[in-house]
Structures are given as structure tokens and as C-alpha cells.
Amino acid sequence: MTDIFAKYAGLKAAAAGLTAHSPRNPFGVVIDHPVSATIGVIEGRETLLFGTNNYLGLSQSKAAAEAAIETVRREGVGTTGSRIANGTFALHRALETRLAEIFRRRHCMIFSTGYQANLGAISALAGKDDVLLLDADSHASIYDASRLGYAQVIRFRHNDPADLDRRLARLKDHQGAKLVVVEGIYSMTGNVAPMREFAEVKKKHGAYLLADEAHSFGVLGEHGRGVAERDGCEDDVDFVVGTFSKSLGTVGGYCVSNLDGLELIRLCSRPYMFTASLPPEIIAATLAALDEMQARPELRKQLQANAGQLNRGLHKLGLKTSAHVSPVVAVTLETVDQALAFWNRLLELGVYVNLSLPPATPDQHPLLRCSVMAVHTPEEIDRALQVFGQVKAEILG
Amino acid sequence: MTDTVESISSMIVEKLLANPKVPRDIDGNSKIVEDLAFDSLAVMNFVMEIEDELDVSVPLDKLADIRTINDLATCLAALKSGAH
């Protein structure tokens, strides 16, 4: 009998190599429980959380918790069905209407996760005779969407509208529809897409543009609608995909558009149709989180200020960070051993960040992905920077 | 200018040899993943450089069938002739 795991021998060796050099498994951290949005208990210690996607701190929203509790008492814990069968409650419709209003678009579909929103929207939009053009640094959900659908897939250089322009020009005789996919803020590096330039290129070639604003919704733009709002080019972004699992603190995903065809996608998108819909309490919590996001624009201001403090602070320590100031700050290190030692030491000194290793990183270098929240206090950010400084001196000299 | 499989293959080998980590004894029959120790991301990134050189885009599904440098050259030559 062939060992079904034999193909993972290389993975097994790599994982064993990691844990041999690390006092703990970097991919097996357990947060015993959160104490607040910014602090969690890890290994019995209160630890500052600088590696989440909880940009506004809303995972700990009291109003969202109350809404969930009240709804779960009234409607139960789950729907047990697909959106196209028994899984659409009035709440699902209410959330779709609400998101469409927020984005000022006619149509909205919600999915059970953001991963499924990309999978379901992109795989259904780009069909057999179409071409999908993806930013090279796209999230796994976008790459997976490209494999679920039947379109031809072309990758363009990260954040490079000129490269996209060349590739679209090569396709000038291609008869199918062309769909360009970019992200607002890139989750690993914090890089921000030049959305307006992408929009110009897609208009020039008659392509469609889909923006995944997973990390930028609630974060950028005057009303928190993301990079397209910030850059004043929302009308040229045909589809926006996003998630509830970052700034809104719950779980779920969506796709909004002004194009009426989006309604047809409900009847052919497999990741929409063949999975259970979100539980009602999650919908209620998400609606409450949206209320809070809209009622407290000062959260976004504070988030920008905090992002600046963390970016500048890490930069001043002489660490290698991206030029973009966004709530995600990646510190690039040279070797995996360095990154592993750095990450472990940060955790021992009470600061949790994400460790990201190649090939999951864009440029073959390991990253310490740090993210900041609106509800971090300046003192908490200073404390994290102080720990970074100490660990840098210990590990990098 | 016509790009033949042979001329594209030797251009690829030349580009690869510019990377000091690549073994010195490669030729058109070298297997990209096994002999060059490229992971899937490295393959995609390397193909981007070649795409610029030849002014073509290689769809990702085509990459799945490519094992050797000559396979890549054959694919590129076909794309190139289809494009003109």
C-alpha cells in the first residue's frame, strides 16, 4: 500500500527542523483566552497582541456580544442550510442590504467566510473563455479561486499597473472577459495597492476590476470603505470583496457590486451554494459591529496614528519595514533561524506577533508580521517597541 | 526576429546561470523543480523574467505541465508564434 503521507516527507522534515530549533511550535500558539482586545493570556502570561487582524478591536465589542446573545436566544445557534435552501433568514437579507448601502452599491452577497467570498465570486465571474489577471502577491483564497474556475490565469507583478497594462495589451485580440484582481492592503506586508492607477489601466483595456478590501475595510477611506474610497475611484472598481473577520471582529465574507449580473452568481457559485450559511448570532454581531464602526470614526483616526507610531518606531530601531504606513507592518529578517529566535524571544518578553516563513512570504525572506489596533494605547505600542529593541540587540547585535 | 525552441532554451539557461545558486551543469533537459530545487513560487517568479524578455504571458495552468527547461521553451515558442 502506498503511504498516503509519503509526499509530505519534505514538509515533515522542514517542520521537525523548525521545532528542533525552537522552544515552541510557532504554528501552534494557543491563546488561553483574551483579556481584552489588546491582551491575551499565552503560556500563562498576559501578552500584548500585536499579531491579529482585529484593527478596530471590535472582536471584544460589548454591543456586538449583546446583539449575538439576544439573537442566539431568539433564533438559535445555526441555520443548518445553504443560502439557496433553508439557510436564508431575514437577518441575512438585512446584512446584505446594509452592506450594499454602506458601499453604495445595488447588490451584495454574503458568504460564510472571506475565503469563500473570493473563491465563490472569482471562480464564478471568470469562466472558461475568460482571463483572470492576478497580482503576484495575491492571497491564497484568490489563487485557489483561480484553480476552482476555468479561466486562463495570468499573474502580473505585485502593485505594478504598468506590468498589468503590458499584459492586457498582449490580450487585445482575446475575445473573453478580463477580470483583474488586486487587494487593498496586502495582509503580509502592509503594502497598499495603487488602486486609481489600476482602475485607469482596466478602463483603458475594457477589463473588470475586483478589489479584495479584506484588510482595508474599516481602516482606510473617510467612511472606512477601503483603498478605493481613499483614492476616489470606487466607481471604477466593479466588485469589492471583503471579510467580517478583520476590522469587524466576527466571521464571514461578502461581495458587492452595481452590476445586476451579481444576482446570477447566487445560482452558480459553488462556495456560495454548497455550504451552510452564517449562524444568525454572527449576522447580528456583524450588524452591531458595523453600527459601531460607523458611529466611531475616531477609531480609524486613532488606528492611523497608532500605525504611524509603530511604523516609525520599528524603522527607528533600524529594522527593515515597508515604506507604506498601514496597520500591518512587516519586519523583514535575513534568515529563518534569526526570525525564529526573534519571534520566540518577543513572545517570552510578552509580545505576540505573527511569524511568516518562505515560501509563504513574497520575497523568500522570513517576516515578523506586526499589526496594530485602534485600541492599543500609546504606552502599549511603546512597550512593544522597547521589547523589539531589546530583542534586536540580543539577536542581531 | 524568430524565436526558436533552441534559442529560447539557451536564453533561459543563460538567465538561470546568472543566479549563483543554480547548479552549473544545467541544460535544456534539466528538470526545473528537481534539478534546480525551485519551489512553485520560485518557478512563477522566474517565468516572469522570461515573459518580459519575450513579451508574452504564460497562463498558470500551462506551467503545471512543464517539467524541463525545454518544455518551458516549447511552451514559450508556441505562445510567441500564436501571438504574431
Ligand SMILES: Cc1ncc(COP(=O)(O)O)c(C=O)c1O
Ligand atoms: C486578502 C485576504 N482575503 C481574504 C481573506 C480571507 O478572509 P476570512 O478570514 O474571512 O476567510 C484574508 C484573510 O485570511 C485575506 O488576508
